[in-house]
Amino acid sequence: MTSLSALIQSVVDNESGAFGPSAAHLPPQFAEIPFAPFSKNDKLGRIVDWNQDGQAGPVAGGSGPSGAPAQGGAQGGQQKGGKYSREPKEAFGAQAAGQFAYFHDEDEASFSVVAGGAGAKKPGQGQGGGLVQRQGNQRQQGGAGGRGGFGGAAGRGGAQQGGQGGRYGNQQQGGNRWGQQGGGRGGYGGGRGGYGNRWEQRTRDASIQVASDWVPLEDIEYSRLAKLRLEVPMDEVENLSNHGFLYEYDRTFDRVNTKNEKPLQNADRVRYNPTTSDDPIMQELAAKDKGRVFITDSILSMLMTAQRSVYPWDLVITRDGDKLFFDKREGGPFDYPSVNENAADPPLENDKDTLNSPSALSLEATFVNQNFAFQVVREAAEARVELEHPNPFYQPDVEAEPLASCAFRYRKFDLSVSEDDDMALVVRTEVDAYTTGGAGSGDAGQPTYITIKALNEFDPRAQGAGGAPDWRTKLDSQRGAVVATEMKNNSSKLARWAVQSVLAGAEQMKMGYISRANPRDASRHTILGTQWYKPREFAAQMNVNLANGWGIVRTIADLCFKQPEGKFVLLKDPNKPLIKLYRVPVDSFGEGGDDDLLDESAMPSATGLTSDIGL
Structure with missing residues (x-):
């Protein structure tokens, strides 16, 4: 009990601001136990990201003792240890303490993928799920992203070509009835829009020129x-x-x-x-x-x-x-x-x-x-x-x-x-x-x-x-x-x-x-x-x-x-x-x-x- 009380007191009296016992107040019986100190202000991120491709594993989401993001964190997502990286993922705090630099690639070898494909999607819905419709004499692929309709319209934030082959099959680009480019929530024919979107398809001249004195x-x-x-x-x-x-x-x-x-x-x-x-x-x-x-x-x-x-x-x-x-x-x-x-x-x-x-x-x-x-x-x-x-x-x-x-x-x-x-x-x-x-x-x-x-x-x-x-x-x-x-x-x-x-x-x-x-x-x-x-x-x-x-x-x-x-x-x-x-x-x-x-x-x-x- 005396040693535990001394340890607690050393943590409370730590003057460096770091969470953990200071070296001056560390009891002798805990001197050989490795410990990775970190700042009290550090925020812990995700420990495990189950959305990783292939060799997904725990992703570092926090920071090291200096406050910089650890490898595999938010800034390192596209670099070493990132989502699309094929390098081994390091455990949390590996930069701060080398003794914790544990690699888990060998452990993943014992896992097997049960279902690697995406769930079944309805025709014309989601990314790459559009129906192939005929537009004039050409075949067009519909449905590039987002909520779509029958004709495979692009949803919110969908691609510009996403709604081709709409309701009547012979219309121009766009999943909605009149050929709106882009997305919008789809109904039958795919995509919002209507009368006003049709006007952008053709550029016509006015029946009479507007004079400067009008x-x-x-x-x-x-x-x-x-x-x-x-x-x-x-x-x-x-x-x-x-x-x-x-x-x-x-x-x-x-x-x-x-x-x-x-x-x-x-x-x-x-x-x-x-x-x-x-x-x-x-x-x-x-x-x-x-x-x-x-x-x-x-x-x-x-x-x-x-x-x-x-x-x-x-x-x-x-x-x-x-x-x-x-x-x-x-x-x-x-x-x-x-x-x-x-x-x-x-x-x-x-x-x-x-x-x-x-x-x-x-x-x-x-x-x-x-x-x-x-x-x-x-x-x-x-x-x-x-x-x-x-x-x-x-x-x-x-x-x-x-x-x-x-x-x-x-x-x-x-x-x-x-x-x-x-x-x-x-x-x-x-x-x-x-x-x-x-x-x-x-x-x-x-x-x-x-x-x-x-x-x-x-x-x-x-x-x-x-x-x-x-x-x-x-x-x-x-x-x-x-x-x-x-x-x-x-x-x-x-x-x-x-x-x-x-x-x-x-x-x-x-x-x-x-x-x-x-x-x-x-x-x-x-x-x-x-x-x-x-x-x-x-x-x-x-x-x-x-x-x-x-x-x-x-x-x-x-x-x-x-x-x-x-x-x-x-x-x-x-x-x-x-x-x-x-x-x-x-x-x-x-x-x-x-x-x-x-x-x-x-x-x-x-x-x-x-x-x-x-x-």
């Missing part, structure tokens, strides 16, 4: 547009006037199918589509104070479905007193419908395939739509219905071709939010024909208005086809699959058509399916089938929210009314889900002013594309 006023993201809402009673629409005439729809085209196809004819007819400010009826209605906002159905439908648009577009807005006029530029995007604008892999502008470039396809779609509407009506005297007023744009002494079947209906919608608020919108709508009895009619024997539109197939095997099935083999047997693919690839265009039909008060919409007679010849087309749609039901299938669309229009109108009188430009950003409002000089779009601001590379060139479709 003043930016507002940037509105698509996410903000989705939250807008305004209920407008559609049963309280006022018909101000009707102009033009209509032919009756020819019901023999209802029997057209892939086995009984008809060639698309090239008819010479005159059809007008002037902008709002050039419409004399609009000017007359504005002088009579019939409304505060004046617009056409093509412009209005674009605003109401703005969140679906991918390609750039622009509008010219003029405030004259308490009146607001929405105009398009001549030759702008509103005159040419797009093709596969919303596809995951839309058509590309390249020099090798000018036939299937976006601008060529857009002009071809315009050609197909107009000629299909001209062909499917009966141009007979008994099938012609005259409206209240003649066509306000037709000049028979100037035009050589006959006038096409078209009726302009000027309608008034109330966008007011309260009794004291006055926000009447006047829109010029268009209908293409009428029908009596059958699918496109209301009461028996009573003519009803219809709109006529056409979808065109160019080449199901070409780049930009959007995975569409071959119409000649699938249109009759799998009509639903064809329609679903078109709704996905042409969401913006179809939504606009549905909204235009609703605004015009048309009870039916006739849709035609037109394909090239030869995939490499854009001048000859055939009609493979037709289908009836009710505009409201079709809009519901497309998830078109009219209340949201009216909210967008009212918001833009309010932004312009808050500004002093002048001219504005509403511009769709070419590469982001964003629309921008600018104040521009009043003389920016005068005679010849468009030529200085127009971006020719972003617009369809009529002279350069006429030869492609044989016009």
Whole structure:
């Protein structure tokens, strides 16, 4: 007991600060016992690391008596005694006391590995566990690290190439649906992300160049547009006037199918589509104070479905007193419908395939739509219905071709939010024909208005086809699959058509399916089938929210009314889900002013594309 008490007292009285007995107070019976002193402030680390590869054993995690990390510690992990080192591991304190430098490599020889491989991993999950998916004609390895989805998306901190081969198999890099590079927690298709990530895949030019003297006023993201809402009673629409005439729809085209196809004819007819400010009826209605906002159905439908648009577009807005006029530029995007604008892999502008470039396809779609509407009506005297007023744009002494079947209906919608608020919108709508009895009619024997539109197939095997099935083999047997693919690839265009039909008060919409007679010849087309749609039901299938669309229009109108009188430009950003409002000089779009601001590379060139479709 006396020796033990003396030892304890020597430890307590140690003046060097080290834990242990000092040499001056060490009892004689303990003098020959080896002891490795260490500082009281030293922190002990891990004694054993079971994650070591191969010859894993105890890893030094502390420090020697001088306070420096021992070999195999935190700083020595990548050097001697580290995780990836194959040298023998030293025991703790080996540097401080050579008598404790014990090596345990021989002991490990008696151990055997039971299960050296990693546990089974689900497909597409974890490092190196991705499925091999097909992307176009190439095989891609998915799933480089992290949580993944079905397509092997890279997880948080995953590799940039980690999510290839996503939901549809033909998308670009990224495990999510739209091709986001990198990771994100995966669901079906792998990875977060959505609409916004798609914009980085292509770099497009703006539809019009922003001049240095334009003043930016507002940037509105698509996410903000989705939250807008305004209920407008559609049963309280006022018909101000009707102009033009209509032919009756020819019901023999209802029997057209892939086995009984008809060639698309090239008819010479005159059809007008002037902008709002050039419409004399609009000017007359504005002088009579019939409304505060004046617009056409093509412009209005674009605003109401703005969140679906991918390609750039622009509008010219003029405030004259308490009146607001929405105009398009001549030759702008509103005159040419797009093709596969919303596809995951839309058509590309390249020099090798000018036939299937976006601008060529857009002009071809315009050609197909107009000629299909001209062909499917009966141009007979008994099938012609005259409206209240003649066509306000037709000049028979100037035009050589006959006038096409078209009726302009000027309608008034109330966008007011309260009794004291006055926000009447006047829109010029268009209908293409009428029908009596059958699918496109209301009461028996009573003519009803219809709109006529056409979808065109160019080449199901070409780049930009959007995975569409071959119409000649699938249109009759799998009509639903064809329609679903078109709704996905042409969401913006179809939504606009549905909204235009609703605004015009048309009870039916006739849709035609037109394909090239030869995939490499854009001048000859055939009609493979037709289908009836009710505009409201079709809009519901497309998830078109009219209340949201009216909210967008009212918001833009309010932004312009808050500004002093002048001219504005509403511009769709070419590469982001964003629309921008600018104040521009009043003389920016005068005679010849468009030529200085127009971006020719972003617009369809009529002279350069006429030869492609044989016009």
